[in-house]
Amino acid sequence: MEELQKGGGVTQRRPGPPTGGQAADGTGAGGAGPVPGGVPGDVTAAVERALSTAAQLWSRADQGLEPAVSPIQLRAVEAIARFGRLNLGGLAEELGAIPSSTSRLCDRLEAAGLVVREPAPADRREIIVRLTDQGERLHGELTRRRREAVREVLEQLSPTSRGRLIDALTEFGTACDRLEAAGPGAVRAAGPRTA
Template structure:
């Protein structure tokens, strides 16, 4: 396959197709939690020591905005706040069992949707896609680490 003249645009279009496959699983199954709240819940599940200030940093928003997002998740029973056992002045954000279950179900649906597309691709193309995405992930992590070292650069 020949390299397209605008590689970034071609990758952006392909990534959009992947995002559409992933997003369609939530809309088809009437997930009642908005995408931003799902992202918050996912970040909190992945980081057990998260508090509102750390969440705000991860989302690149002010703490009051992060707190309001948490309020909504808490009202739906997907998140709870708890005093940090090491410092009772700190409040940790914790997913509830319902929150973890929602993310598990959504992850399973997303993986099935991706697998359905992969099944239409030749095995070699599947392998090439995986290798390329893994290399992209590593490069993005390196770029993120470099940006975090530079206090003038903010990441989303």
């Protein structure tokens, strides 16, 4: 990693050589041109590497859950837990799946005792899905394991680094939320935001 001097005498560390065919100046392989969006390649490579590592960390934390569930089943449990209850169309949208596949997924989750389907209070023709007590326990254990895995990594960082990480992740999350709310291509068309 290369150290950079920033205003006020604060030293920051920048990720080492970029991967994925991008030069350190943010151009394509061999300096072929700028990376789309004007973000330097080393920044996107560092974020990609961190997200990939976090996904692996969570995947290891997910192993050995009882009852055993597949990754797509865990995603469904997480989505239902996040919203409290979802209709099949909403769950399908959250999973990026078609409703018939989502219905079969719910069959398996219901057979495992993790979800229950019931008529919606406002419209009894609509079916909603919610977690059972067992599904809530599974989600709680999943959350506990993932947080423990992340905590172990964070303990390796200095308090100052953790503070900077919180700031960066908060800003990154806000940017992700803006993109999600604006829809595909809307933020890119408006150009980058400046502080």
